[in-house]
Amino acid sequence: MGKVLGVCSLRCGAGLGSHMQHAGKALCLGLEKPRAPGVASSRHLDAFWKLVKVRDRIERGETIIGPMHRSKHLTLLVEGVACMSTRHEDGARQIYAFYYPGDFLALHGFLMPSSTEPLEVQALTNCFIGTIDRNLLEQALQHHPSLGQSLWGAAMIEASVHRQRLIIMRRPALQRVAHLLCEQLARLGSDQRLIPLSQIEIADAAGVSVVHTNRVFQDLRKLGVLSKDRLTEVVDKQRLHELATFDGHYLDAGEALSGWDVRIEG
Amino acid sequence: MGKVLGVCSLRCGAGLGSHMQHAGKALCLGLEKPRAPGVASSRHLDAFWKLVKVRDRIERGETIIGPMHRSKHLTLLVEGVACMSTRHEDGARQIYAFYYPGDFLALHGFLMPSSTEPLEVQALTNCFIGTIDRNLLEQALQHHPSLGQSLWGAAMIEASVHRQRLIIMRRPALQRVAHLLCEQLARLGSDQRLIPLSQIEIADAAGVSVVHTNRVFQDLRKLGVLSKDRLTEVVDKQRLHELATFDGHYLDAGEALSGWDVRIEG
């Protein structure tokens, strides 16, 4: 079996296939609409999408956005998988969030350019990223104020995800991993069962050692939740949700921020 | 460590005797001038402060803001100590943040009224709270746009605090507790050495059992960091910072959000 890495899915555009394949092959053939966490599709997004220009191809393992990044543009993941992380002083990697096609990268870093947090966005597979110039975004936001709501909503959801993770950090490793898997399924889309992450990456995000993560995987396989092969494939989503006591509401922006209008001054 | 302004903070004026004491006694005697992150000039804050009306006295242990709170007003802690928390299904309490006089309570809940997170703000001592009506706030924000930046900046700092806590959750208990104490010192102010929290509350926030928290306290006392009496009193702040590898930058709003303007529509 091929590696899981390199697989990405498209669930933004309606007609786009979301087939899984392996290793290093870039499969996303196009991306019609951006998908930020919590940003439901709307007519404004069409206008938004026109602002995006594909800028760069990023090799797997490279840093997309560095620690002291003061962005004059907003970065968007067009294709591939990435994560936001920091390094502990002992070298261990703390992963805060995974990003999939359509996600804004380090949104809070764009909204708060002066943040001194040593955050880093790293490509977990070969990626394509798009950028939106700050000036262009400014204009768009003036025409479509609700777009700003979406931006802020997405940032607030990032915070919700962090809070949620604080909760499960106090639970045993199996539930921690299970919850993380649930979250990825929810982010990836309804019919997605294959999670494009390695055990190492899941371990770094769940705060569990790689060895123990592997044992948890085996437990989950015995429970009939994960498939037997080397892939991270969920075969019993219902059971997984039960094990994790997962409630995906915290990922919904819903009508978040309704009534608010965000715009950019000069 | 420059300006450590705290989370969601409209902090008391500097000259005010806001000395805290141990569990049970709420001693903040007054609150004259608010202070908010990211706003150098205080003329906006004066206008802001006039909107606040003291509404209620909250008894220790009571809930200030319930889980499904859809606020038509913004709540502000005038006096006392409070915390934002959730309950685990087993009854354990997860504390996300402590609030001190001048802090906004559950700011994200105000910015995202539709959030379904079961968050709760609870009074840890007898408290006085103030409220700002949403309509009034709306008007004020239109006259003083930078206030909106402050609101959003404070919300983003809440997220930073959560992220930071995710980092230290992977470190041993002593450093976890030490870091939490550092954070409280930074939030309380420069000269404050007495932390108005019980070991139980610190345990619930640090994710350590109460028993083990007590043992950590004793270790910290042997290290000469905490005083010998039953109070949570820091006598060697420098050493505490070293133990925790604390860097308070993540609490700075700095010039966050400069260039942004937030206002409220209807």
Next chain:
DNA sequence: CGTGCTGTTGAGGACGATCAATGACGGTGG
């Protein structure tokens, strides 16, 4: 065919949870 990354398995040990009981302190009512 080596090299590197990921996944897998075993053994030993540390950290911290849990249970249980006691001490210290403040407040309350008799």
Next chain:
DNA sequence: CCACCGTCATTGATCGTCCTCAACAGCACG
């Protein structure tokens, strides 16, 4: 003033989860 009570702090003992170290197997890639 004293007995009683509730909350918080403290201590000991036991046990489980999970980390660490170490080695090896499978697979992709040059």
